[in-house]
Amino acid sequence: MRSYAIGDIHGHLEQVHAAHALIAADRASCGDTEAPIVHLGDLVDRGPNSNGVIQFLMEGQARGENWVVLRGNHDRMFLGFLNDPAAQDPILSSHVTYLNPRVGGEATLQSYGIPDAFSRPLSEIAPLLGAVPQSHRDWLASQPAYHLRGETLFVHAGIRPGVDLHDQVEDDLLWIREPFLSDPRDHGVLVVHGHTNIQAATHYGNRLNLDSGAGYGHPISTAVIEGRDAWLLTPEGRAPLTPHRASK
Structure with missing residues (x-):
């Protein structure tokens, strides 16, 4: 059972367009036009075009593409801020707001035409949030938190072991x-996730982390998963993701 996955x-x-191009090339080489593409969440924040990312994924699903889009913690924070x-968000430290540079919400609002949000009072920002279309809000809110397919569980951050x-x-x-990252146990499925950025996509045997740091200027990772085997997709083709022992 084949699935494709795109990290944060x-x-x-x-980079999303490039990831889809890699998948199209792999589809052509293996003759598979049906396998789903799972996007692991964190569509927004830090990068320059969150608006465009959401619109692209919305339009793809609307025309019937077999795309799954998971909700990430940044997507939840964005929705919470709009509301x-x-x-x-109850998980954030009390001194870290959505517009804090560590979170990157200012870049998301900028993509909707709301400039300089971090340096302006909320009383000025709130009336401008109507620039974010209701269709984008509704679509984000409707995306699932996980997707189970065969031997693979796709989720943004991970699971409670x-x-x-x-x-x-x-x-x-x-x-x-x-305790998810350091837990070496078999979870009954291969957990494919993002959220914790690492230098390169890594297979740990019981989980596969595809967050290679796009939020910090690094490339998005794209993989194909067959059972519990996985390959990174590159312009040169598939590169095996050989399992390592479970660790951070």
């Missing part, structure tokens, strides 16, 4: 690091 995007529309600019999938909570699915 963070507003980089040109109430003074609210804060030892907890049944149906009992997992969204805070973990979108935010978890430990």
